[in-house]
Amino acid sequence: MGKIIKGIGGFYYVKTQSADETLECKARGVLRHQKIIPTVGDEVMIQSDNPGEWMIEAILPRKNIFVRPPVANVDIGLIVFSMKNPKPNLLLLDMLLISSEIQNVEPVICFTKRDLVSEKEEAALREIYGKTPYKLFFFSNDDYPTMDEITRKIGGKTAFMAGPSGVGKSTMANYLCADQTMETGALSMKLKRGKHTTRHVELLETKNGGFLLDTPGFSSYKISEMIKMDELREYFPEFPRGECRFKSCLHKDEPSCCVKEAVNNGNISAVRYEHYLSMLEEIKKEQIR
Known part of the structure; x- marks a missing residue:
């Protein structure tokens, strides 16, 4: 049993629970006949018919599934907005909170660029969202203790990031997934290994056993x-x-x-x-x- 962390050209890369390794798999024909398409994030049952050849036998029930980007079983949505430059669009933030909850995803509000605002400006945001039950984080790029808290929050879970450009999602993701190379500003993997070089959806492992989606492509749905x-x-x-x-x-x-x-x-x-x-x-x- 394992989780699909990447899929390219009919091959699916499954992170196993027992051996903690990633195996290249193909989907059984029965899944195609049932029109079931394996998706990044799926929890799957796998089996080997021949040495070194693995097949996806079954896909376990999904908690949720998204179309753009295609990913399943997301637990947490990191809703990332800067406190300044750009000024936070709080209506968009609230729409993202609702979009997350509709899809059974726990939203976590992350306000970046704390060093650029006054205590009064921060207090105004705390006044608005402190009256909600949502988990709140306020931090700057060098506030590693707070980002460590976020890392612990998504430990063992699958998370995505959502928010406007220029708010620091890539810098934040680089810290959460410190052992992997990402392109600042693009939130994409630099694929330096293997034969596959096309863009694809992938789950990146965080420092403590969680997963972070490698794309910032989530936006608010039309409510x-x-x-x-x-x-x-x-x-x-x-x-x-x-x-x-x-x-x-x-x-x-x-x-x-x-x-x-x-x-x-x-x-x-x-x-x-x-x-x-x-x-x-x-x-x-x-x-x-």
């Missing part, structure tokens, strides 16, 4: 295509549940709304609430067309 208006509130975990006068309360114009009251009392970030209203309106426009 209106994934959830309905009355489902959006469930993806704001700091919103109180079942305390409004009306069970169907959308936390917008209804009277005796506990969420609006919590915003007024400062228990919920006004910024997050405004983003909620913005997304709610977007879903309404898209779904009534």
Whole structure:
């Protein structure tokens, strides 16, 4: 049994659990007949018919699967934004949080370039996201203790990075996967070995047994295509549940709304609430067309 960490040209490279080695495998014909395509991240059963020849016998049930880039069984999404240069787009950040949760991925918020902002600017971001249950990290490129914390957070799990360009994802990934060579700015492997040189999706091993996807290609999905208006509130975990006068309360114009009251009392970030209203309106426009 093992995990597919790379796939190129019909060959799949499986990191085994027992022997801690990577084996080149092909998929059984029965998988093709069943139209099951092995995907990077899949947990698989393998067997050898001949010495040195390994076959993927079966693919275990998936926790989730993504299309772009193709990867399965992602546990954690590292949502990476800089605190300055570029200024963080918090609406996009909140969309990425929701996109992660919809796919059953635990989001972890990482704010980089801490050395470029004042304590007041950092406090403003902590005020917004400190009211949520999400794990928060604030750090600079040379803040190795914090990046070690992130490494421990994804230990034994599969993670991806998402966020805009120029925020330090490559530098961060280089630290998390210190024993592998990556191109700063591209988050891609320099393939210096083997006969395969085409671009591909690959899981890179982190320092403590986790895996990090080698592409920054994740972005927020179109929220209106994934959830309905009355489902959006469930993806704001700091919103109180079942305390409004009306069970169907959308936390917008209804009277005796506990969420609006919590915003007024400062228990919920006004910024997050405004983003909620913005997304709610977007879903309404898209779904009534």
